Amino acid sequence: MSININYSKKIKKTLNSLVLFTGEKFKINNLKKYLSTSEFSYINDLLKNNQAKKKLLIFDINSKKKIILISVKKNPKISEVENLGAEFYGKINYSKNSEYFLISDSIETSFSNFLGHFLHGLKLKSYEFKKYKTKKKIRYISLNIVGNKNISSIQNQKRFRAIEEGTFFARDLVSEPGNILHPDEYAKRLNSLKKFGLKVNIYDEKKLKKLGMNALLGVGQGSIRGSYLVTLEWKGLKSNVKPLAFVGKGVCFDTGGYSLKPAKFMEDMTYDMAGSATVVGLMKNFALRKARINVVGVVGLVENMVSGNAQRPGDIVKSYSGKTIEILNTDAEGRLVLADALTFTEKKFKPKFIVDLATLTGAIIVCLGSEYAGLFSNNDKLSKEIFDAGEKVDEKVWRMPLHKNYDKLMNSKNADVQNINYVGGAGSTTAAQFLQRFILNNTPWAHLDIAGMAFSKYGGALNSGGATGFGVRLLNQLVEDNYERS
Numbered sequence: 001m002s003i004n005i006n007y008s009k010k011i012k013k014t015l016n017s018l019v020l021f022t023g024e025k026f027k028i029n030n031l032k033k034y035l036s037t038s039e040f041s042y043i044n045d046l047l048k049n050n051q052a053k054k055k056l057l058i059f060d061i062n063s064k065k066k067i068i069l070i071s072v073k074k075n076p077k078i079s080e081v082e083n084l085g086a087e088f089y090g091k092i093n094y095s096k097n098s099e100y101f102l103i104s105d106s107i108e109t110s111f112s113n114f115l116g117h118f119l120h121g122l123k124l125k126s127y128e129f130k131k132y133k134t135k136k137k138i139r140y141i142s143l144n145i146v147g148n149k150n151i152s153s154i155q156n157q158k159r160f161r162a163i164e165e166g167t168f169f170a171r172d173l174v175s176e177p178g179n180i181l182h183p184d185e186y187a188k189r190l191n192s193l194k195k196f197g198l199k200v201n202i203y204d205e206k207k208l209k210k211l212g213m214n215a216l217l218g219v220g221q222g223s224i225r226g227s228y229l230v231t232l233e234w235k236g237l238k239s240n241v242k243p244l245a246f247v248g249k250g251v252c253f254d255t256g257g258y259s260l261k262p263a264k265f266m267e268d269m270t271y272d273m274a275g276s277a278t279v280v281g282l283m284k285n286f287a288l289r290k291a292r293i294n295v296v297g298v299v300g301l302v303e304n305m306v307s308g309n310a311q312r313p314g315d316i317v318k319s320y321s322g323k324t325i326e327i328l329n330t331d332a333e334g335r336l337v338l339a340d341a342l343t344f345t346e347k348k349f350k351p352k353f354i355v356d357l358a359t360l361t362g363a364i365i366v367c368l369g370s371e372y373a374g375l376f377s378n379n380d381k382l383s384k385e386i387f388d389a390g391e392k393v394d395e396k397v398w399r400m401p402l403h404k405n406y407d408k409l410m411n412s413k414n415a416d417v418q419n420i421n422y423v424g425g426a427g428s429t430t431a432a433q434f435l436q437r438f439i440l441n442n443t444p445w446a447h448l449d450i451a452g453m454a455f456s457k458y459g460g461a462l463n464s465g466g467a468t469g470f471g472v473r474l475l476n477q478l479v480e481d482n483y484e485r486s
Contacts, residue, residue: 002138003089003126005119007145019068019088019102021109026057026071034103035067043067056087066097072109078117079394083461085121093126098141105147115145116152120160124462127168129175159289163476166285167469173277174454174467178253178270182225183301186252186273190230190280190299196287199233213340215319219333220302222257222310229341231348232283232297236290237485243294244483245351246283246475247341249334249358250276250301257304257330258312271467272334274454275357276301278471285476292485298345300337304330316415320344321438324415332420334358335431339438346443352483353382353444356435357471358451363427365452370460372398373470374449376432382444385482386474392481394461395474397448406433 022028026047032040043059059067068091070084092100107114130136145151152160173181173189181189187202194200205227208217213229220227233243251272255261261269276299283297311317315327317336321343325336338356345354364374373390375397377383383399390397409430412418417437421430432447439445450470459465 002140003123004140004142005145006142007151009148010146016064017066017068017097017100019070019100020106021070021072021103022106023108024071024073026069028069030108031106034106039067043069055084056091058091066095068100072107072114074109076109076111078392079461081111081114081117082121082124083394085118086125086462088118089122089125092141098139099144100141101144101146103146104151105149107150113150113152113156115150116156116160119152120164121462123160123164124167125464127171127463129172129466131175132177162285162289163473165288166281166283166476167472168281169284170274170277170281170469170472171463171467173280174271174274174469176270178303181270181273182252183220183223183228183250183303184225186250186301187226187228187230190232193232193280193284193287196284197234198283198287199235201231203229203231211320211344212318213320213344214317215325215336216300216302216340218311218315218317218327219251219257219304219336222307223303223305225252225303228301229344230299230301232280234283234286234291234293234295236286236292237294241294242352243296243349244479245345245349245354246279246295246297247338247345247354247356248276248279248297248299249273249337249356249360250299251334251337252301252303254304254331254333255306257306257310257333259329259331260306261331268455271455272359273301274359274467274470275448275450277467278357278450278454278469278475281469281472282475285472286479291479293479293483295479296345296349296351298341300341302333302337304333319438321440323417323437326412326415326418328418328422329420332431334360335419335434338435342435342438342445343440346439346441351443353379353446354439355382355386355446355448355475357448359454360449361428361431361451363431364449367400367428368398368452370452370456372396373453374428374432375399375446376402376429376436376449377444377446378402378436378439378442379444379446382446385478386446386448389477389481390474393473393477395453395470397474400429400432402429402433402436406430410434410437
């Protein structure tokens with residue numbers, strides 16, 4: 001559905017689909033000026049009999065006129081306001097009406113920029129991926145914002161638009177099938193982001209071999225496609241302030257290699273590059289809104305396939321860090337990509353912190369389901385900042401343990417480290433413990449395991465199913481709240 005949002009200060013014609021905001025529990029005394037006496041009495045009588053704990057009610061006044069009431073808390077959270085917008089979208093998406101008039105002056109909450117966040121939630125919910133539908137039915141809806149109150153400034157509108165475009169770009173990337181978005185194509189799309197002001201460097205296999213990134217290259221050696229490390233830099237400050245760094249796993253398709261995955265659900269492995277998509281969407285957002293921060297995004301792009309040239313269980317590779325890794329399971333591949341990417345990021349950019357994102361383990365889904373991403377970190381301050389940002393935008397994380405005692409589960413008899421814990425248990429923790437070994441200079445670091453959050457078969461508050469773009473809004477909020485200069 002395509003939504004056209006218009007702004008006007010005065011009502012210019014009879015309104016057939018009217019959207020009004022009320023206080024908690026649908027107290028409507030403030031709405032008398034917008035309703036006729038008969039309409040007010042009719043709705044007021046119906047509300048007396050309404051015991052349902054709903055936030056949005058629709059009243060059909062007659063065959064032509066519809067009135068939508070939206071109940072707003074006195075002091076709502078950001079996520080609650082955005083979820084209201086998403087719920088409103090859900091109602092109008094299935095309605096026959098094509099034009100709505102939202103009376104902004106009916107908003108009485110003291111919440112700053114209520115309308116901006118409300119519309120932001122609506123637009124995030126409206127995303128659809130229909131690129132490969134041969135018959136596209138596009139429905140157009142006009143939403144007219146009438147009044148003077150709570151209209152977002154041009155600057156705030158640009159901010160919301162940047163976050164939306166960054167989130168949608170991440171969702172688009174995750175939604176693409178593996179035959180289209182293989183590493184070669186992915187690298188080309190990232191190169192196109194130069195037009196937004198990002199500095200893009202693409203390291204191909206020749207350059208990676210010269211650098212000694214054998215952990216990353218080993219994952220992709222069974223594919224006919226290339227393997228890449230791509231860096232995206234945004235300099236929003238003229239000074240040489242240390243950048244923030246975000247690193248993403250970009251396994252464009254994951255068969256599991258010779259440790260082959262079961263056929264059931266293997267089609268979902270197109271989203272095994274969701275961590276990289278979040279990083280890319282985040283970087284596009286920073287560039288679009290001209291963020292006053294220095295930041296770098298680093299993504300490792302590979303395809304984990306089976307062939308006569310594919311990596312074998314039992315192989316030993318030397319990583320970019322110099323540490324050797326014994327490959328006991330070729331389906332524990334994401335950590336190999338990240339191992340080289342993390343060390344490279346730390347050495348080359350010397351960042352203030354590193355946050356990596358990956359659909360790394362099924363174990364995190366067993367533990368946290370699709371409600372929280374797993375957070376692992378060597379730094380309490382960074383952990384708290386990420387947790388607080390997640391609570392604010394409702395992209396929640398839960399901190400999980402790291403401890404030196406887990407290291408023994410990853411120690412190899414034949415190399416410095418092995419890539420899987422065969423003793424059993426603590427699957428997500430031992431994976432994070434593995435990654436921590438490749439942070440060499442004690443840089444503040446956090447790992448987000450987003451395996452349960454990157455893709456939703458049933459939809460969530462701000463998405464309608466499929467790719468979620470999880471992490472773009474979370475990490476943007478982290479930066480805005482703690483690191484960006486005003």
